[in-house]
Amino acid sequence: MKESDFLSVENDPEFNRILSIYQEMQRTGKAAYLEDYELADLADYYDENGDDENLKQVIDLFESMHPDSYEIAYARGRFLLRQGKWKEVHANIEKMKEFAHYLHTEGNTDYQNGIISDIYMLKGEMALMHNNPEEADRFFRQAFDVVLPEDDKSYVAIHVASLYLQYEIEEKTIKWIERSIKLIPDNQPALEMLSYYYNDRKDIKKAEKILEKLVDEDPYSTHYWKLAGDIYLNNEQFEKAIDAYDFALAIDTDDSEALKKKAVAFIHLENYEKGIQLLDKYLKKIPNDFNALLLSAICLSSSGQVSAAIELLEHIMEETNFGKDDPTVNQLDLFHLIVRTYRLNKELDKAIKWINKAIKLGMDKSIFHIMKGGIYIEKKMEKKAFQYFKKAIAEAKDQIAILYLISNELFFYGCYEPCQSILLQVYEATEKGEFPSVPSMLAYCYLRLEKYDEYLRFLKEACQETPYDTKIVFSDLIPEEMSPKEFYESERERFS
16 A cells, blocks of 8 residues: 655645744754644645654644644544554544534534544545445545535545555546546646556556646646656656656756656666766755665666775665664665675675675575575585575575576576576466566577577567567677567577
8 A cells, every 4th residue: 555645735835834834843843833724734744645753743733732623633533544543543533523513513514514524534444444345435425425515525536536546446546536527627636646546557648648737737846747757767768757857957956856866767777977966966955865875876886886885885784773764775775785786896705794684684584595695606606505595495485586586696607507497497487578588588598508499499589578688688699780589580590
């Protein structure tokens, strides 16, 4: 399940003012007064972005400033839901009912209906969490029906759609998005969510069409340009992603998020020099972003600046408690990178030290046994290497995936006979395309083993089905100007 920032509240100058006040309070520790509706907007923002830490802080602040207000009730209920505190959720709902009754006695029907709608929304999400979609849909329909103005109904519909999107229930997601758009045809939040929906399903053309509409309506929105960049990035259209982030940066040169994501696009294009330049500029603005520092280390390592990469990785390890204390750093990626970088620097014993540390910290033993096996292959200690490969297979949850990773180590060091045997197991146990490089790697192994019938068989499949991977695997043999299909034809003539 994932959260989606579908409402784009950060485009609203008034909301940005509120957010700045709150962030300044966090930074300085100095109190500032915020109205109950302002704190409710903050809570919605952190709720929709799945930021439970800030959501809890806002709820605590709200209850200290406005203990009798009902504005925070729904956000508190969702927070308790995510904590799995069912009794507390029910108690919160009872409190919300009291608010609704009070509003009824005061004759405030709109607010009363809003609270009742929120109660149904909580009950609906609780039903989803308990795997009861029919009951959830009934509650969501009640939440929708109880509010009267069309703009409120549209908001409820898009909120329901966001929940279905988070729980990956496609049919319901699109139904509720369409319901919201039917009420308000130029509904930007609904259109934005529709772009997320198509992006998640890799339907780039439909997502692109919606984004063009959003950008046409608001061409100076850095949010929409960044959203376009994210969709292109997610669909490996890196040049288009860079163009979109450039538009965002042309509107706001201080947009650090666009700067960082532009760097990521260049890293995917293997332009590490440009990636480092952009990340250096970004880190001057956000110096303690360890995720960005990790990206810098990748650039340094991949561009041959291995000593500098090692120094930076050691720094990240020290400052983040081996990646445990910073949620933006993927601990497995961090350890994988530092091991790989020490291997590049031929400091194999230090690489093994970090592997042992990873295993001691309880990380995936299979992955690190494979790395250790690769190091012993490099040390020409094949018997010991295969002991670790066997350990990796024994520890594996997904043995086929582990076999594939082992084959990569063997392939890299030219151990073509055992590599071919393992790759054949992977090939026979998986659907076509699950591991796209397997046919071309098998073909290459058979070529080196001088088994030309098998070589041509797998080369034909590789060139037809996965030409991109074939070009990479056979990069030392296929001329730059020759297509994989042409290469196969020339090899067929040579060995037939």
